[in-house]
Amino acid sequence: MVTASNLEQFKAHSLAVFSAINTDLQTDQHFADAEKTVKWCGDVEERLEAAKQHALSQTETIDALFRTIDEISEQARRKRLELDKLVKARKVAIREEIVLKAKAALRDHLDKINTSFGGKVRLPEIAADFAGAIKGKKNIASLRDAADSELARAKIEASQIGDGICANLDSLRTLAADHPFLFNDAQQIVLKNNDDLVALIKVRINEHKQAEEAKELAQRERIRAEESAKLAAAAEAEQVAEAEKAKANAPAPQAAEASKPVEQPAPRMSAVAPSAKVPPKPTKLEANVTGLHALVKAVYEGRAPISVLTVNWGALDDLVHIQGADFQMDGVTITQVAA
Numbered sequence: 001m002v003t004a005s006n007l008e009q010f011k012a013h014s015l016a017v018f019s020a021i022n023t024d025l026q027t028d029q030h031f032a033d034a035e036k037t038v039k040w041c042g043d044v045e046e047r048l049e050a051a052k053q054h055a056l057s058q059t060e061t062i063d064a065l066f067r068t069i070d071e072i073s074e075q076a077r078r079k080r081l082e083l084d085k086l087v088k089a090r091k092v093a094i095r096e097e098i099v100l101k102a103k104a105a106l107r108d109h110l111d112k113i114n115t116s117f118g119g120k121v122r123l124p125e126i127a128a129d130f131a132g133a134i135k136g137k138k139n140i141a142s143l144r145d146a147a148d149s150e151l152a153r154a155k156i157e158a159s160q161i162g163d164g165i166c167a168n169l170d171s172l173r174t175l176a177a178d179h180p181f182l183f184n185d186a187q188q189i190v191l192k193n194n195d196d197l198v199a200l201i202k203v204r205i206n207e208h209k210q211a212e213e214a215k216e217l218a219q220r221e222r223i224r225a226e227e228s229a230k231l232a233a234a235a236e237a238e239q240v241a242e243a244e245k246a247k248a249n250a251p252a253p254q255a256a257e258a259s260k261p262v263e264q265p266a267p268r269m270s271a272v273a274p275s276a277k278v279p280p281k282p283t284k285l286e287a288n289v290t291g292l293h294a295l296v297k298a299v300y301e302g303r304a305p306i307s308v309l310t311v312n313w314g315a316l317d318d319l320v321h322i323q324g325a326d327f328q329m330d331g332v333t334i335t336q337v338a339a
Contacts, residue, residue, distance in 0.1 A: 025090045028139045034087050041080035048073045092148050094140060099130045102147040109155050113162040115142045120169060121187045123161060128154035165190045168197050174203045182208055223329055227319075234290040273275050 021037055022030060052069045106128055114122045133150035137143045168190040175198065176183055182190065182204045189197055289295055298304040320327050320334055327334055 010191070021079060021083065023086055025082065025086065028141060031087060031091070031139075034083050038080050038083045038087070040081070041076045044076040045073050045080070048076070053059050095134060095143060098134060098143050098147045102130045102151045103128070105151055106154050106158075110158055113158060116162070117165060117169065119166060121190050123158060123165070124191065126154050126158045126161075161191075164194065167194050168192065172200065173196055176205065179205050179208060220328060227329060228293075228296055229314055231309065232296055234315070235289065235292045235295070235309065238310070239292070 025031055130147050130150050132145045134143045137146050181246050299306055
């Protein structure tokens, strides 16, 4: 029969050891210690079970011993399972923390570059595979080194692209300052090589100027044609009015005598002295306009003086009033006068 034992002291010491085990895993050394502790707890369980079986073979009344051994063994099992689960979960959490931290650092770098563009454009998507970079790494130091290397690579790529975009934005500001509306696709074209972008800028501006010149020429031709048509219509109307006036002023033809003329005795022939010859009645030539367009063309080509055409000042003033400062016509200028 057992008369004395140190079970209580042994129990107290064992529980104190379990309570002192570190469960806040932050460093590689912490993980290494935790993994060793897991193995140690397993060994404790095995040794206690062996001690229990040994006591059974030597002692008949050992209830207190068994209760103590069972309690200590259960405590060792719980700590072993807790640490094993904690080690696995913490390893996963640390990997996620490293990846998230690297992503945040890259995002800050990209935001600074985008801010330098003045809100005009943004960097394209910069690929960074942090999860792939840390795959297969075992300890915290190697995980962080792998993530930092991938972060540095992505930052360098972003900075190089950003430098190219800055150079292209400078080219746009310098060469296309007066034509920003031609480059609404700046987000796409700033990613081009600078030489290619400069060539594109020059081509677009040149094409725009040619189109504007063609539009202006067509506008002038249209106005010239309208004015020529108005002059022709006015001249034709004046010609018709002159013809009507001449017709109204022409003398009426003499009416034929209704009665038969009275027979007169035949005049007696007598010799007279020859007289001087009577000169013919004087005549003059008049010009009639039969083709107004042909006459206007002759004036335009210099084959007829401009004085043969009459300017309709009222129609010309109306045209200036309608078009205002945009009025343009060859040979005509506008000046400001009192209203």
